[in-house]
Amino acid sequence: xxxxxxxxxxxxxxxxxxxxxxxxxxxxxxxxxxxxxxxxxxxxxxxxxxxxxxxxxxxxxxxxxxxxxxxxxxxxxxxxxxxxxxxxxxxxxxxxxxxxxxxxxxxxxxxxxxxxxxxxxxxxxxxxxxxxxxxxxxxxxxxxxxxxxxxxx
Numbered sequence: 001x002x003x004x005x006x007x008x009x010x011x012x013x014x015x016x017x018x019x020x021x022x023x024x025x026x027x028x029x030x031x032x033x034x035x036x037x038x039x040x041x042x043x044x045x046x047x048x049x050x051x052x053x054x055x056x057x058x059x060x061x062x063x064x065x066x067x068x069x070x071x072x073x074x075x076x077x078x079x080x081x082x083x084x085x086x087x088x089x090x091x092x093x094x095x096x097x098x099x100x101x102x103x104x105x106x107x108x109x110x111x112x113x114x115x116x117x118x119x120x121x122x123x124x125x126x127x128x129x130x131x132x133x134x135x136x137x138x139x140x141x142x143x144x145x146x147x148x149x150x151x152x153x
């Protein structure tokens with residue numbers, strides 16, 4: 001086989017590989033209610049919006065949700081069970097998912113990988129509050145859930 005035919009054959013294989021990959025991998029990035037699309041949205045959550053965000057070192061999409069303080073404990077349990085998010089802990093001025101290791105506080109965000117292989121981060125926080133006792137969550141008007149899809153640099 002000549003050198004020219006070999007180059008053409010290699011180009012055809014590369015072209016076919018790229019075409020097959022683009023057929024099997026979803027490449028559009030649509031802002032939407034991700035939890036509803038996955039069939040994992042707790043009934044207590046209200047989808048509020050979705051927008052493109054800059055996340056160093058790239059970009060992503062963040063779907064935002066709100067839940068009443070009275071329903072926050074149930075939503076927290078669901079996010080922990082389904083996405084591995086850490087239980088919320090009170091730090092300074094609000095509640096957030098924290099893992100405590102060797103006296104260090106580490107982010108305890110949950111994660112999800114969809115059927116197309118895209119990575120998502122799941123987190124829940126309270127609004128700013130001085131309420132530091134879990135039994136009083138019903139006194140906190142709102143907690144917020146964010147699901148962020150990462151994709152670009």
